[in-house]
Amino acid sequence: MSAADTVTDAGAPTGGAYRSGSRAWKKLRANRSAFVGFVIVVFFVAIALLAPLLPIADPAATDWAAVRKAPSAAHIMGTDEIGRDIFARMVWGARASLIAGVISVLLAVALGLPFGLLAGYFGGWLDQVISRVTDAMLAMPFLILAVALAAFLGPSLTNAMIAIGLSAMPIFIRLTRGQVLSVKTEDYVEGARAIGVGDFAIILRYILPNVFAPVLVQATLTIATAIILEAALSFLGLGQQPPAPSWGSMLNVAKNFLTQAPWMAWWPGAAIFLVVLGFNLLGDGLRDALDPRET
Amino acid sequence: MLSYIVRRLAIAVPTLILVSIFVFTLQKLLPGDPALIMAGEDRDPASIEFVREKYHLDEPIPVQYGYWMQGLLRGDLGVSLRTSQPVLGLIADKLPVTIQLAIMALVIAFLIGVPAGILSAVKKGTVIDYAANVVALSGLSVPNFWLGIMLILLVSVNLGWLPASGYESPFVDPLRSLETMIMPAFVLGTSLAATLMRHTRSAMLGVMKADYVRTARAKGVRELAVILKHAFRNALLPVVTLSALLFGELLGGAVLTEQIFTIPGFGKLIVDAVFTRDYAVVQGVVLCAAAGVILVNLVADVLYFLVNPRMRASL
Numbered sequence: 001m002s003a004a005d006t007v008t009d010a011g012a013p014t015g016g017a018y019r020s021g022s023r024a025w026k027k028l029r030a031n032r033s034a035f036v037g038f039v040i041v042v043f044f045v046a047i048a049l050l051a052p053l054l055p056i057a058d059p060a061a062t063d064w065a066a067v068r069k070a071p072s073a074a075h076i077m078g079t080d081e082i083g084r085d086i087f088a089r090m091v092w093g094a095r096a097s098l099i100a101g102v103i104s105v106l107l108a109v110a111l112g113l114p115f116g117l118l119a120g121y122f123g124g125w126l127d128q129v130i131s132r133v134t135d136a137m138l139a140m141p142f143l144i145l146a147v148a149l150a151a152f153l154g155p156s157l158t159n160a161m162i163a164i165g166l167s168a169m170p171i172f173i174r175l176t177r178g179q180v181l182s183v184k185t186e187d188y189v190e191g192a193r194a195i196g197v198g199d200f201a202i203i204l205r206y207i208l209p210n211v212f213a214p215v216l217v218q219a220t221l222t223i224a225t226a227i228i229l230e231a232a233l234s235f236l237g238l239g240q241q242p243p244a245p246s247w248g249s250m251l252n253v254a255k256n257f258l259t260q261a262p263w264m265a266w267w268p269g270a271a272i273f274l275v276v277l278g279f280n281l282l283g284d285g286l287r288d289a290l291d292p293r294e295t
Numbered sequence: 296m297l298s299y300i301v302r303r304l305a306i307a308v309p310t311l312i313l314v315s316i317f318v319f320t321l322q323k324l325l326p327g328d329p330a331l332i333m334a335g336e337d338r339d340p341a342s343i344e345f346v347r348e349k350y351h352l353d354e355p356i357p358v359q360y361g362y363w364m365q366g367l368l369r370g371d372l373g374v375s376l377r378t379s380q381p382v383l384g385l386i387a388d389k390l391p392v393t394i395q396l397a398i399m400a401l402v403i404a405f406l407i408g409v410p411a412g413i414l415s416a417v418k419k420g421t422v423i424d425y426a427a428n429v430v431a432l433s434g435l436s437v438p439n440f441w442l443g444i445m446l447i448l449l450v451s452v453n454l455g456w457l458p459a460s461g462y463e464s465p466f467v468d469p470l471r472s473l474e475t476m477i478m479p480a481f482v483l484g485t486s487l488a489a490t491l492m493r494h495t496r497s498a499m500l501g502v503m504k505a506d507y508v509r510t511a512r513a514k515g516v517r518e519l520a521v522i523l524k525h526a527f528r529n530a531l532l533p534v535v536t537l538s539a540l541l542f543g544e545l546l547g548g549a550v551l552t553e554q555i556f557t558i559p560g561f562g563k564l565i566v567d568a569v570f571t572r573d574y575a576v577v578q579g580v581v582l583c584a585a586a587g588v589i590l591v592n593l594v595a596d597v598l599y600f601l602v603n604p605r606m607r608a609s610l
Contacts, residue, residue: 136313139585143547148581151569152324228438269441277436
């Protein structure tokens with residue numbers, strides 16, 4: 001292992017991980033729009049985590065005396081078609097959205113990253129098979145594939161996450177593969193191989209750290225897409241099932257009361273927009289911050 | 296030339312076969328006896344038997360796929376389990392509606408995205424560039440089904456200018472058709488416009504640094520002519536090819552847009568099929584959408600090859 005360590009010091013990126021991490025953080029702080037994105041994301045994560053502790057109404061409690069009431073002091077976002085407090089449902093809906101966004105992307109990365117590493121590193125028939133399967137999956141439009149998967153798996157939040165994760169997986173396979181291809185001919189990888197470091201040790205120590213930054217950027221941006229997709233599936237009735245609160249299914253119901261209670265449609269969409277904007281800003285900022293070519 | 300097309304086809308065909316395997320496998324995801332589920336809730340013994348027979352469910356899975364594939368090659372995508380109509384016919388009926396929506400959305404996307412991208416590249420670093428980027432990012436972040444609902448609320452409910460739903464063929468009543476389609480097309484077009492704007496901007500930024508642009512400026516060509524004749528013409532090519540990649544996004548977006556504005560197209564077909572558990576229709580739509588994406592990409596690649604002299608020279 002000592003020989004491999006020498007190679008690391010000769011220029012592999014693992015050694016400087018902490019330094020480049022803090023440099024990236026500084027660049028992120030300096031990038032105003034990325035920082036706004038970061039703040040938005042933290043805000044929604046905090047709301048989602050603190051939902052049970054916040055002094056808000058019970059999101060499932062119906063009040064037949066206050067059906068479809070416009071925003072007021074008692075219900076700052078108004079009430080829905082069966083008298084539930086929309087604000088409380090918005091807060092709890094943040095949970096469904098963020099959980100769906102994060103878990104489906106984790107699933108996509110957990111599946112896509114290893115396949116991408118294998119295809120890129122070993123090449124040959126393995127690469128051919130993985131790449132063709134990736135092409136085939138990418139040929140199926142994201143939303144149509146997710147709708148079909150959710151339809152066959154059955155409608156639920158869990159299945160929506162599986163569907164979104166599977167639909168997003170090919171993005172990560174392709175990204176990782178491309179990244180591996182550009183790294184594996186580098187001198188330090190050749191050097192490690194020359195002194196007899198095993199394939200899996202090379203992948204873990206020298207390849208994976210180089211793949212990490214672009215995957216992180218893509219993951220952040222894909223969370224944005226995944227949140228929209230979860231809301232879309234819930235909007236179509238294929239995601240979170242009522243009465244559990246989710247922004248997408250709230251919009252689905254709100255659509256039927258546009259003339260009587262338009263506020264039912266205002267908030268969920270505005271929240272989706274904000275949180276997605278936050279992840280997009282953060283992702284764009286991370287891309288700039290983690291790009292070693294820019295100083 | 297021919298060899299390039301043949302090579303591209305050689306990739307497209309296995310991709311299509313893999314898609315068909317994937318779409319076939321979907322029905323194996325159904326929990327329990329597929330015949331029972333696919334026959335619907337009425338559990339009519341005759342329809343259960345029909346499904347079992349139709350899909351050869353008693354045979355091993357690869358054999359089932361073989362039968363299914365045989366049908367596909369004859370253009371038989373199966374039969375709707377609800378209406379007993381052939382799936383291919385159902386899709387063919389709905390496709391023109393979605394194509395109209397898609398074309399109108401693309402036109403709107405180009406009309407907004409391309410000029411905004413040019414402007415933002417030319418005015419790089421100014422307030423205009425910054426504003427264009429903020430608008431584009433918002434366009435990418437706004438869920439288009441919410442945008443659709445908000446537009447219905449504003450334009451149809453409050454102002455009463457346009458109908459909130461409905462569809463009319465452009466061949467029957469062009470004006471009415473435009474009235475019903477313009478709002479959905481705008482909704483579908485906005486996120487594409489944002490993507491196009493970003494592509495156009497980066498393509499323009501690349502081209503503006505080229506030697507021939509500097510030469511044109513040096514010999515005193517007017518700035519507007521430099522931008523439009525020298526830079527934009529060369530930036531357009533990658534933009535057009537990239538927009539082929541948007542085709543899938545367009546089809547996916549149509550699913551939601553058609554749902555909101557109750558437009559009887561391809562996207563509404565798949566959503567309705569999901570709720571009536573008409574699995575053959577769901578499979579048919581996924582297969583056709585993927586085939587469409589593969590075809591459009593193939594055509595875009597070949598076109599790119601044809602119009603780009605550098606690519607031809609490389610052969």
